[in-house]
Amino acid sequence: MASIMTNPSAMTALQTLKSVSKNLETTQSRISTGLRVGEAADNAAYWSIATTMRSDNKALSTVQDALGLGASRVDVAYTALSSVVEVADEIKQKVLAAIGASDSDKDKIQTEIQSLQNQLRFIADAATFSGANWLSVNSLAANGDPADGEAADAKIVSAFNRSTTGAITLGTIDISVQSIKLYDAGAAAGDEVNRGLLEGLRDPATGLRDDTDGLYSVASLSVIGASDAELEAMLDVVDATLADLTDAATTIGAAKKRVALQQEFTQSLIDSIDRGIGQLVDADMNYESTRLQALQVQQQLGIEALSIANSNAQNILALFR
Template sequence: MASIMTNASALTALQSLNATNKNLETTQSRISTGYRVAEASDNAAYWSIATTMRSDKSSLSVVQDTLGLGASKVDTAYTNINKTIDTVNAIKDKLVAASGASTADKAKIQVEVSALQASLKMTSDGATAAGSNWLSVDTTSGQTAAGTHDDAKIVAAYTRNSAGKVALQTIDVDVQSVKLYEAYASATNTEKGILDGTRLASSGARDNTAVATVGNAAAAATDGYAVSTLTVVGFNDTQIADMINVVDTASKELTDAATKLGAAKVRIDLQKNSTQSLMDSIDRGVGQLVDADMNKESTRLQALQVQQQLGIQALSIANGNSQSILSLFR
């Protein structure tokens, strides 16, 4: 039936052209943005998942920065403890030389010992990184107990469980076991550092019963020495032998402290690599969800452009059909 009121062919052609234009607009948007899911309206589920993953990656990036900062602190403490071990061993060598030496020679040896002791304090005070010093500390305020130091915590991981709950994991460094000097005036010998804590002459261990030994005095169970303050002037060979024992024990504790810091350094390096790998994995996962396949979209664009041209042509032909009705009245 020929009708001038309803052009069914034109309506069909128009619907087809509108569908083609809509698909063309979608394809052009994907090509211009690089995403097939750029907004929630494109695919709500994929957009939501990708947004959460991007948020997690941003948090992991902060964790990566925190690990770098923590690595700087650990490296600084580790390097300075290694220097300290060499200096303490040098003090032990001077004590060995002082054994059996004359009074005049002991005075000369003490000049060298004092210089090494001053170097120890400078090395510890200089072990500051990002405002933190784990070797020369002052827990006058904020300590968990008198003279003790909280563990240093380095944020090392950001995790999300299957329920969507977020948690942070840390690498902890026991500052109490690695510190060399404690500025807290009321700290006991066991609360002080490896170098300034007074140690029993008999065992070499830091002990709260240990008191500073008097030169050439009769031996007592409470006789004690601190690596940072010991002196050979006025002390007999038996007492110097006790000093050697004290310094040797302190050297072993320094080695243990360096081992702990070295282990923390390894953990941080491993976690940095792991975090970077996880960030790369998230990038790949997000890409698989929302990135547009440019090869596919470019091919689709060319096809749609042809369909658009054909649709326009079909609509033009359909609109021309109405003109043919005029010929019936000639």
């Protein structure tokens, strides 16, 4: 039945054209943004997951920056400790040379030892990066407790973790500054145990830091007027100090390796999360470009079909001529 009030063919063609135009708009948006899920309306679940993962990835990037800063601090401390070990070993050789030497020779040797002691202090004070120095510290300034005397641990933020319940926790790499410090301006007088490795008085028999009178430290020993027995005791103290310095360098070296491994892992984790986000929301550009061409053809055909349907009303006029 031909009708001038209702044109079913045109209505059908129009609905088809609207559907094609909507799909075409969606495809063009995906091609222009590169995203299959660009907003919550596209896919609420995927959008929510991707948004959370993007936020976590930004946090991981900040952690990566913190690891880079921590790596620099560790590297500075490690380099300084390596130099300190070499200088302390030279002091050991000087003390050894003083055994059996004349008083005038001991005076000359002490001049060299004093120069090396000054160098030790210079290295420790210079081992600063971004305001942090783990070798020359002030434990009193760090914790405000003069009775404590222990330097606070250094912490390097190394991980950002989200549990299955959504709870967030941070991981840290802790550096025991107390075990590696060389000088401590905040240590209480007479508290040799909590003083730095170089300045704390040591018992020659045990090599341990002690507050007994008549003991020696690398930072303050003097060979002037010392007997051979006293020089041998000094030698034992320097040797024990070297052992502790080697342990400190080992501690920092292990931390340096751990930070490097964590940096590598964090970067791999960031890349993995990026790939996971892409699987959820990225558009398949090969598919979308092919679909775009097909929809453009469908749109042209829809326009042609609508034109044909609209021309049916004109054909009715021919019946009255």
